[in-house]
Amino acid sequence: MKNNLFALLLTAVVFSVFCLGLSSCKRDKNKTQAKDKIAVVISTLNNPWFVVLAETAKERAIELGYEAVLFDSQNNPSKETEHFDNILSSDYKAILFNPTDANGSVVNVKAAKKAGIPVFCMDREINDAESSVSQILSDNFSGCVALGQYFVKKLDGKGNYVEILGIVGDNNTWNRSKGFHSVVDNYPQLKMLAQQTADFDQNKAMEVMESMMQAHSDIDAVFCGNDAMAMGAYQAILAAGKADRIMVFGFDGSQDVVNAIKEGKIEATAMQFPKTMARTAAEFADRYLKADRNFQKKVPVAVELVTADNVHKYGAFEKLE
């Protein structure tokens, strides 16, 4: 009897200890999960395209069980470096990164790598294939080849045009411009009258277009490196009363431009998919933190040409189901 009681007591003690252990493990696990933070560092939040990129990355990271914090670099490389300094000293587990400068941002990514924090680039490329775990990028060149072909078709292979470029230090600017020129430069009767930068900014593009129209009265078309600049250029053209004469081409797939294509104000854009890029980056980070190390270094995301013929298939920055 005494032995049985002792055995019963011992079983109860062992069981209680086991239960306590389990509950403590669970508490620890919850505690660890709560601590896992992912930083989303975005070049600028002063452009709807990047807001979609940032918010989607943040939402997906939260869905995957992380605490996600957004940092706005305001298109300023030194601001971006400050963010990285904070992140590297604040126990973040991964960085979803949209760089301000293809060369200037490399130093930040290298610092993160040195600190053991994986970086996943979104949309904008850095000129270093080794520092980040993966770079998920729009296939800008192919998108602009398609735009260039449509541009030639609309202008029937002849006429005068101007080009408004994005940020000079960004690879996307040049991939877009080179893709476009790889087509249009083969048509000698298409003459580029001017090429200027407006830093992907709508207001700057409006000013640039105004001055281009003052210098050249015979512009037939304008190719813009993004949709914000296309809207800025269109505003300037409208104000000058030349909306019927000058054709506008953008790149991005923003709601404004999709609507403007439907209304016949803008000829075409190339649809990028920021939500796909942001989700992929967050999912890559999650896989990395779960010990997966098998990643493609560069992941191009296809871009699709949007014109009056197929605009009904598209919404803001996405293809409608």
Add this chain to the structure above:
Amino acid sequence: MKKYLKIVLALTASIPALYFSFYTESLSEKQLKEQFKEFNPAQMVDYCWEHKMEDLVRNALPCEEFFAGLQNDAQSYAAKHGKVLGIGSNYFFVIQARAEITSVDEQNIYLVLNKDIKSVIPKVNIFSNLARDASAWFSPDDFQNTMDFNTLSSYLNKKILQEVLTPQCEEFKPGVRIEFVAAIEMNINDLPFKEAVLIPYKIKILA
């Protein structure tokens, strides 16, 4: 006897260890890596054209099989036989076919594939990354940035014009039958095919 057995066993065990202690590569591989340390797109394209074309032609999908496969189950056919670059619904294939030229203009050669698919071969300008991506000769991971990767397309497209199209340009006339191996792109959301652009790696005029 036991001692000899031990020695034999020890030697046998050490063979794999020794084998895996060394990394060997052929002299040609080594020379190739050295050669391409500096990015030289023309050289890279020339190398692939010379050394990888035979494989590409041998593995090209017969045209009838390609269209039948797409008709049956496009998604799984594309996943099995197509190449995709990153994320997207565009797949790239290399096909081989015979067809009759229906018309020719300043820019293009027109023909009909698989009875009713209007197809075009550009003969003056080749744009896009179609030939590069269908060949799968290059991966974006191997380049410092995507601008270098895209430059390869310009060189490959130029090579196709110089080697395949321009020398035979005068012979492309309506009614002429040709046999070719070409790159073709398919968006699985835009099926069935209405029109196809073909970028040829090889074209032979049939008698």
